[in-house]
Amino acid sequence: xxxxxxxxxxxxxxxxxxxxxxxxxxxxxxxxxxxxxxxxxxxxxxxxxxxxxxxxxxxxxxxxxxxxxxxxxxxxxxxxxxxxxxxxxxxxxxxxxxxxxxxxxxxxxxxxxxxxxxxxxxxxxxxxxxxxxxxxxxxxxxxxxxxxxxxxxxxxxxxxxxxxxxxxxxxxxxxxxxxxxxxxxxxxxxxxxxxxxxxxxxxxxxxxxxxxxxxxxxxxxxxxxxxxxxxxxxxxxxxxxxxxxxxxxxxxxxxxxxxxxxxxxxxxxxxxxxxxxxxxxxxxxxxxxxxxxxxxxxxxxxxxxxxxxxxxxxxxxxxxxxxxxxxxxxxxxxxxxxxxxxxxxxxxxxxxxxxxxxxxxxxxxxxxxxxxxxxxxxxxxxxxxxxxxxxxxxxxxxxxxxxxxxxxxxxxxxxxxxxxxxxxxxxxxxxxxxxxxxxxxxxxxxxxxxxxxxxxxxx
Amino acid sequence: xxxxxxxxxxxxxxxxxxxxxxxxxxxxxxxxxxxxxxxxxxxxxxxxxxxxxxxxxxxxxxxxxxxxxxxxxxxxxxxxxxxxxxxxxxxxxxxxxxxxxxxxxxxxxxxxxxxxxxxxxxxxxxxxxxxxxxxxxxxxxxxxxxxxxxxxxxxxxxxxxxxxxxxxxxxxxxxxxxxxxxxxxxxxxxxxxxxxxxxxxxxxxxxxxxxxxxxxxxxxxxxxxxxxxxxxxxxxxxxxxxxxxxxxxxxxxxxxxxxxxxxxxxxxxxxxxxxxxxxxxxxxxxxxxxxxxxxxxxxxxxxxxxxxxxxxxxxxxxxxxxxxxxxxxxxxxxxxxxxxxxxxxxxxxxxxxxxxxxxxxxxxxxxxxxxxxxxxxxxxxxxxxxxxxxxxxxxxxxxxxxxxxxxxxxxxxxxxxxxxxxxxxxxxxxxxxxxxxxxxxxxxxxxxxxxxxxxxxxxxxxxxxxxxxxxxxxxxxxxxxxxxxx
Numbered sequence: 022x023x024x025x026x027x028x029x030x031x032x033x034x035x036x037x038x039x040x041x042x043x044x045x046x047x048x049x050x051x052x053x054x055x056x057x058x059x060x061x062x063x064x065x066x067x068x069x070x071x072x073x074x075x076x077x078x079x080x081x082x083x084x085x086x087x088x089x090x091x092x093x094x095x096x097x098x099x100x101x102x103x104x105x106x107x108x109x110x111x112x113x114x115x116x117x118x119x120x121x122x123x124x125x126x127x128x129x130x131x132x133x134x135x136x137x138x139x140x141x142x143x144x145x146x147x148x149x150x151x152x153x154x155x156x157x158x159x160x161x162x163x164x165x166x167x168x169x170x171x172x173x174x175x176x177x178x179x180x181x182x183x184x185x186x187x188x189x190x191x192x193x194x195x196x197x198x199x200x201x202x203x204x205x206x207x208x209x210x211x212x213x214x215x216x217x218x219x220x221x222x223x224x225x226x227x228x229x230x231x232x233x234x235x236x237x238x239x240x241x242x243x244x245x246x247x248x249x250x251x252x253x254x255x256x257x258x259x260x261x262x263x264x265x266x267x268x269x270x271x272x273x274x275x276x277x278x279x280x281x282x283x284x285x286x287x288x289x290x291x292x293x294x295x296x297x298x299x300x301x302x303x304x305x306x307x308x309x310x311x312x313x314x315x316x317x318x319x320x321x322x323x324x325x326x327x328x329x330x331x332x333x334x335x336x337x338x339x340x341x342x343x344x345x346x347x348x349x350x351x352x353x354x355x356x357x358x359x360x361x362x363x364x365x366x367x368x369x370x371x372x373x374x375x376x377x378x379x380x381x382x383x384x385x386x387x388x389x390x391x392x393x394x395x396x397x398x399x400x401x402x403x404x405x406x407x408x409x410x411x412x413x414x415x416x417x418x419x420x421x422x423x424x425x426x427x428x429x430x431x432x433x434x435x436x437x438x439x440x441x442x443x444x445x446x447x448x449x450x451x452x453x454x455x456x457x458x459x460x461x462x463x464x465x466x467x468x469x470x471x472x473x474x475x476x477x478x479x480x
Numbered sequence: 481x482x483x484x485x486x487x488x489x490x491x492x493x494x495x496x497x498x499x500x501x502x503x504x505x506x507x508x509x510x511x512x513x514x515x516x517x518x519x520x521x522x523x524x525x526x527x528x529x530x531x532x533x534x535x536x537x538x539x540x541x542x543x544x545x546x547x548x549x550x551x552x553x554x555x556x557x558x559x560x561x562x563x564x565x566x567x568x569x570x571x572x573x574x575x576x577x578x579x580x581x582x583x584x585x586x587x588x589x590x591x592x593x594x595x596x597x598x599x600x601x602x603x604x605x606x607x608x609x610x611x612x613x614x615x616x617x618x619x620x621x622x623x624x625x626x627x628x629x630x631x632x633x634x635x636x637x638x639x640x641x642x643x644x645x646x647x648x649x650x651x652x653x654x655x656x657x658x659x660x661x662x663x664x665x666x667x668x669x670x671x672x673x674x675x676x677x678x679x680x681x682x683x684x685x686x687x688x689x690x691x692x693x694x695x696x697x698x699x700x701x702x703x704x705x706x707x708x709x710x711x712x713x714x715x716x717x718x719x720x721x722x723x724x725x726x727x728x729x730x731x732x733x734x735x736x737x738x739x740x741x742x743x744x745x746x747x748x749x750x751x752x753x754x755x756x757x758x759x760x761x762x763x764x765x766x767x768x769x770x771x772x773x774x775x776x777x778x779x780x781x782x783x784x785x786x787x788x789x790x791x792x793x794x795x796x797x798x799x800x801x802x803x804x805x806x807x808x809x810x811x812x813x814x815x816x817x818x819x820x821x822x823x824x825x826x827x828x829x830x831x832x833x834x835x836x837x838x839x840x841x842x843x844x845x846x847x848x849x850x851x852x853x854x855x856x857x858x859x860x861x862x863x864x865x866x867x868x869x870x871x872x873x874x875x876x877x878x879x880x881x882x883x884x885x886x887x888x889x890x891x892x893x894x895x896x897x898x899x900x901x902x903x904x905x906x907x908x909x910x911x912x913x914x915x916x917x918x919x920x921x922x923x924x925x926x927x928x929x930x931x932x933x934x935x936x937x938x939x940x941x942x943x944x945x946x947x948x949x950x951x952x953x954x955x956x957x958x959x960x961x962x963x964x965x966x
Binding site for chain 1: 744
């Protein structure tokens with residue numbers, strides 16, 4: 022694991038010591054190289070996990086998430102170049118340092134073997150994200166957004182700390198290798214119920230669960246592009262990953278405790294999709310669609326069947342790439358027109374046809390078009406929830422319809438129709454932007470050829 | 481605590497408008513608490529002039545989708561229709577920047593307040609017809625919950641335009657066109673005129689056109705306040721400041737025929753606060769120039785007209801302020817309550833004001849007599865020499881009148897063809913115009929606002945086709961001349 026951590030840490034001196042015109046080139050190239058080395062993680066020797074040391078490990082659940090994290094850093098750096106071009110050099114370096122720090126914490130989180138280590142890093146990822154949102158966001162509301170983001174997550178995860186310390190006292194070790202063998206069925210008592218809640222709430226807030234999702238639209242909309250990308254693609258998946266790990270020792274209480282959360286997620290999935298239909302702000306629409314997709318993941322994790330676990334992991338990877346790409350597209354719009362309102366920038370297909378292709382592909386993957394991995398994830402989840410309870414298929418079907426509706430609504434409003442007069446002189450798509458889009462969509466499309474690598478440990 | 485810490489990290493021009501949402505209300509009411517904390521700190525550490533927290537609630541927001549320069553009736557009308565025609569509530573963020581909230585020199589409130597359909601261009605007639613309908617139903621358009629209804633004091637007394645022998649044929653064809661558009665105008669011969677209005681002297685009059693419906697005058701201040709109130713309820717932000725700079729970017733492009741043009745896009749509007757050097761850069765997507773008499777200056781700031789003359793690049797916005805006087809007099813034997821707004825062929829006009837035999841009137845000076853628009857001082861000699869004789873000739877009762885007061889206001893005079901400029905500029909792609917109406921802007925404001933909002937939201941005029949009023953006519957030389965100017 023040090024073979025990833027040390028290069029990532031060394032990216033920081035690289036940025037600080039580079040000359041002004043080389044910081045972007047250096048950091049992007051080197052982070053791209055690091056992301057290519059992350060593919061080595063795929064070489065899993067056993068069905069269990071690839072243990073690097075007593076501190077770090079990776080198994081087939083964390084591997085795709087790790088690769089996604091490391092793949093996203095060069096893309097974030099490429100996407101941030103334009104809006105940082107007017108800042109001073111120190112500010113640019115600070116920004117890149119924040120991103121690298123976030124990357125570092127995320128790598129360590131996904132490979133943490135000890136649960137307290139995982140918790141510390143889980144909280145640590147909040148700090149660089151908060152700094153990015155509140156310092157480099159666009160509008161005054163970013164203070165509010167940062168506050169919501171920070172305190173929702175902190176309040177949710179404090180009980181988790183208590184529960185983990187209690188568990189440490191009881192079991193003597195929170196190491197995954199050992200915990201697997203310690204697992205005893207949790208009886209249905211009040212204290213166990215609270216322990217279940219304490220363990221799960223942090224991740225529910227992070228996912229986010231429908232009732233606790235208020236921080237997400239604010240944070241996504243006010244964050245700068247790299248902040249939105251990393252939030253949508255990775256930080257939400259931290260919640261999913263944490264839930265998948267923690268449910269290991271919470272059985273069989275989960276079957277009983279999960280009901281309210283499954284209901285909330287099923288209902289919330291449809292509610293947030295419907296809200297998307299009424300959104301006028303482009304980033305807000307993508308943020309609410311994230312909530313909707315993540316609600317599917319929550320349902321899948323809580324019903325705990327092999328198919329649903331596979332669907333959840335596939336959906337997490339697919340959504341990470343799609344959502345990040347949609348945010349990049351919305352940002353390319355914003356940089357030209359300086360407004361996030363959808364109706365003020367219409368008919369872009371006539372002006373930027375290649376960008377329209379990326380819009381089309383992103384919208385199609387967002388609505389889970391076959392044979393993309395989005396569909397595989399959603400299909401697995403739909404099938405497993407159907408077998409869990411037949412009625413859920415109505416809700417799932419309705420959600421897929423509404424998802425298709427708002428994805429196409431977004432596509433048609435921004436790309437088709439008569440163009441407005443004030444977009445007459447927008448600059449054509451930069452190669453950098455096209456590179457970002459293709460680097461997002463290429464893994465997505467290639468994975469549909471071999472989806473088994475993202476299907477997680479139960480494949 | 482955290483909020484203070486976060487504020488300290490912000491630079492001097494990033495405004496911290498409390499923790500309120502952008503819609504205007506602050507949910508946590510930090511601003512009051514912040515000033516209390518400030519006072520406490522200052523009492524503990526007396527003497528220091530530096531304070532780390534400053535109140536920025538008077539500044540406009542850092543971002544807005546549409547910035548409307550000018551808060552007169554045209555600017556407010558554009559804002560109203562933008563908010564009304566948006567497909568979902570809260571879709572567009574509009575900021576209205578007005579330099580003077582007392583409207584001391586604004587053309588809207590200094591106007592005589594008349595509305596007529598008797599124009600020579602069909603587009604003008606359509607605009608006035610819609611505006612009349614808007615004004616009649618103003619309490620449906622501008623209704624605000626829990627607020628009293630508006631009383632525009634609309635006097636539907638009509639306009640009476642008099643024509644001499646030379647102008648009679650033109651008047652007749654105009655009236656025919658107006659009737660086709662739907663205005664209710666009747667033509668009267670001198671005998672009918674004398675019978676209807678006995679106080680008038682029909683000497684030199686060959687034909688008269690009298691508007692029967694939807695013409696008259698109203699209170700422009702009431703319309704302005706009604707619009708402001710409605711806009712505040714719809715979530716439009718108002719700001720008192722002056723636009724001093726546009727930050728824009730240019731790109732060189734080639735037209736289909738190989739000509740080189742430079743297209744410009746405005747990125748930011750710098751709004752300077754009153755009596756201070758403080759300014760706020762407002763990032764915007766669209767700028768609407770509704771600055772009235774000062775639209776020319778705003779257009780110059782945006783770079784309209786910077787170029788070799790004779791090209792589209794070098795075509796300036798030909799709107800300049802022209803001073804017009806309005807005199808208020810008392811005449812006990814004057815015309816009664818049925819008196820319309822009478823416009824003499826010589827250019828003098830008057831109308832009844834109130835019920836106490838008071839009258840308002842004036843005259844448009846010729847090009848040589850144009851007064852200096854530097855200030856709004858009134859020249860009473862102009863009344864003695866030019867206006868009174870003409871009035872007295874038309875209405876013999878006006879031989880004995882006593883001037884009570886007078887005021888002066890600006891026309892946003894379009895020197896090209898005295899008609900409005902509406903729509904986008906071909907080269908500065910995100911600047912839209914709604915100005916230059918040369919004295920008939922107030923009466924056409926509701927319809928023009930709708931037209932500009934349609935242009936912004938849909939991309940073309942939907943209800944009334946104002947393509948003859950686009951900016952490009954200044955370059956192509958296609959005058960949309962309005963002959964009936966008061």
